[in-house]
Amino acid sequence: MRRIFQLVLSFLFLFQIQSVIASDDIYSFYYNGDSDFILRFNASLKAYARNRGTEIEFFDAKNSSSMQLNQIYSSISSKDSLIINLVDPKMASEIIYHAKSYGNRIVFFNRRPSDEVLKKYGSAWYVGTNSSAAGRYQFELIHDYLNEIKGVDRNKDGVLNIVILQGEIDHTDTKGRTEQIKKMLDESKIKYSIVSENYDNWEASAAFEDVKAQVSKVGIKNIDMIIANNDSMAVGAVDYLNTIGYNLGREYKDKSKYIPVFGVDGIPKATEYINQDKMTGTVFADFTALAKVCVDISLDDSTDDAELTRKLWYKVTDRNVSIPFVKYASFKKYAKRSR
Missing domain, CATH: 3.40.50.2300 (Response regulator)
Structure with missing residues (x-):
């Protein structure tokens, strides 16, 4: 009987470990893995994630909305974090509806869902630039x-x-x-x-x-x-x-x-x-900053704008994070702007 009790405790301990690990899993979904922008972002994302001690599984939708939805639906489980570059911003509402039941944190980047859609889910953010x-x-x-x-x-x-x-x-x-x-x-x-x-x-x-x-x-x-x-x-x-x-x-x-x-x-x-x-x-x-913020939000457990702002060093407003621009030209030297 004692042996059975020890086995049950061991099983529960392993289950808890697996649950913690699952909560730190990150999946990244790209509209097109061949895009020059995505190639640069992906390199920064992989490097920074490894520095944070985690690996990211990547999916390329090849510009297909249906493929991206299938990838998301078939890949995620409870508490996974999702970094998503949407094929079509109109898909965001359906993705959020699906993710709510799993409690996934979602970081949309580059292609922005509407404010109305983001407000539907307290664990969804947009990280990118202001058009x-x-x-x-x-x-x-x-x-x-x-x-x-x-x-x-x-x-x-x-x-x-x-x-x-x-x-x-x-x-x-x-x-x-x-x-x-x-x-x-x-x-x-x-x-x-x-x-x-x-x-x-x-x-x-x-x-x-x-x-x-x-x-x-x-x-x-x-x-x-x-x-x-x-x-x-x-x-x-x-x-x-x-x-x-x-x-x-x-x-x-x-x-x-x-x-x-x-x-x-x-x-x-x-x-x-x-x-x-x-x-x-x-x-x-800054691709490095964009990747850093996406990963940091994915691995955090806060949903509070002010708290995330302190941690990220970038202002979070209504779960939106705007990464500043840098100018680069052949006719004039521009100093890189500080954040």
Whole structure:
């Protein structure tokens, strides 16, 4: 009888250990594992999680909403923490409904659910960047460039002729970044004209073809600037310009064959192009900080904004954490902003 009692105690002890371990399990779900942004974020996430003594299991939805839902439903169990980059922000409500019964902590990042959806569950957060802030920082780069560099008005018509390369049509970052750029251009009294503002879905190849089409339509001399909602599209624009002898880098002496190109994200290819003077500038959130906050929230047990703010060193407001931007450019040195 005593032996049986010891076995029962041992079983209960092991069960408690397993329950604790399960509560520290983290699963990360990505909309597209091939995205330059996700590749950089994932590297930071893995490194920081290991420093915290935990491993993360990763899932790639390959841009499929149904695949992502299946991955989430089939992978999680009680008390697991979920870090989710949504394929479609509209899926957040269904994910939260499912997670409530398991008591999962959820950290959405990069693609933001609505405030209404986040309020439905006290253990759900959003960590990312403010879409309008990205547009504001991007405009600051553009404003500095216009103040420092002469001859941007290539056809001398007194108007800044701009090609805008937009992300996905229904994405909040697309809307926020584009609208903020236009708002600040209007407020600055800069005379400008939008040559085109097509949706290139964050993709370099789509941006390549878009810029090619605009050059064919209006002529290269009637394009003064290219503003992209992300760096992949900015890189695609530069790649096309290179094919017609533009933006070839600092070793080429004909500076008249240069169109300023601005992006968002700070992906390696973009910073490489900026260092080579092929691309003009980008703004980006600190990937290390973004990963750190996602993991720290996942492993914590608090749901209080003030308490998490003290622990994270980033302000938490209504379960939203905004990671600040850094500016990076070829024409001017910018000091990294402290948080």
